[in-house]
Amino acid sequence: NNITPEPMAEGSDSWSGTYLYMLEHFPLFTKVLTGVVGMAIGDYVSQKAEKYFCAVEGSQGFKRDTNWGRLANVVLFAALVGVPILHFYYMFLEFFVSRTKSNPHLPEGLL
Numbered sequence: 001n002n003i004t005p006e007p008m009a010e011g012s013d014s015w016s017g018t019y020l021y022m023l024e025h026f027p028l029f030t031k032v033l034t035g036v037v038g039m040a041i042g043d044y045v046s047q048k049a050e051k052y053f054c055a056v057e058g059s060q061g062f063k064r065d066t067n068w069g070r071l072a073n074v075v076l077f078a079a080l081v082g083v084p085i086l087h088f089y090y091m092f093l094e095f096f097v098s099r100t101k102s103n104p105h106l107p108e109g110l111l
Contacts, residue, residue, distance in 0.1 A: 028087050035083035036075050043074045
């Protein structure tokens with residue numbers, strides 16, 4: 001598989017153009033990568049906040065700088081469970097909603 005993006009239209013932003021191309025051609029991979037980055041950043045910031053608030057309160061419970069094992073667990077969960085489940089769930093919803101929109105027995109404006 002060649003994952004190199006096609007040339008983008010003139011005037012399009014390189015980051016957003018590449019992201020949209022990857023999202024269209026490799027949706028699950030792109031969503032997993034985006035989810036993993038978001039979860040890693042979120043857990044890292046969360047750990048820093050925990051350390052700060054424990055220090056402010058004088059608690060001895062959270063002494064470690066960064067718990068890399070916890071961060072790896074969060075990232076693995078996002079990559080293997082969280083993001084793929086959401087990807088297929090939203091695909092199911094799209095399929096379901098597109099089928100029900102064409103149903104003449106539904107009240108007008110329901111969907």
